[in-house]
Amino acid sequence: MKKWVGIISFLFVIGLIMGCSKTESKTANATEKQQDVLSLLSNYKKEQYTIEDPKTAPTGEEISKKVKEYLTEDALADLEANRNFQLAPDLAKNTNHSIELTGVEVKQKKENDDGTVIYTYTVYLKLTNVESSSSQEIEKKGEITVSNVDKLIITKDWQDKSTFEDHVF
Secondary structure (H helix, E strand, O other): OHHHHHHHHHHHHHHHHHHHHHHHHHHHHHHHHHHHHHHHHHHHHHHHHOEOOHHHOOOHHHHHHHHHHHEOHHHHHHHHHOOHHHHHHHHHHHHOEEEEEEEEEEEEEEEOOOOOEEEEEEEEEEEEEOOOOOEEEEEEEEEEEEEOOOOOEEEEEEEOOOEEOOEEO
8 A cells, every 4th residue: 555655646746747847848938939029020120110310211112121021921011001111211301310229028918829929019219319419219019910830920010109209100
């Protein structure tokens, strides 16, 4: 009888240890995936918003070409149709400010049945007046849907409208 109690106790401890290690593995995978999404989003938003000189700001079409590697064709077409890539150059030219991405935060919101994942994000932008060198930081909030079928790619990008010096972007 003592042998059976010892064997059952041993198996219980082994099962407990294995169960805990699987939980840690899942948490590590989720953190790694979120870091990959953060990297993808940071690179994408840097291309979308960086404008060093408002006088020679890229066009929306030029920005669209730079960001297409981060987006599905449908997502790119939707953003182009809504002129999203023209907003930053217009803001820079109309206010004489350069735009720099200073930070990005991302948080998983929901995993969809089709395998895509929705994330909320906050993008921090520094707008600097090229004449006076005064600057102001603005945050833009939004959501992206990400797929990882062939590669990590954004299938949808939505963001709140922001204002700066009475200009909507």
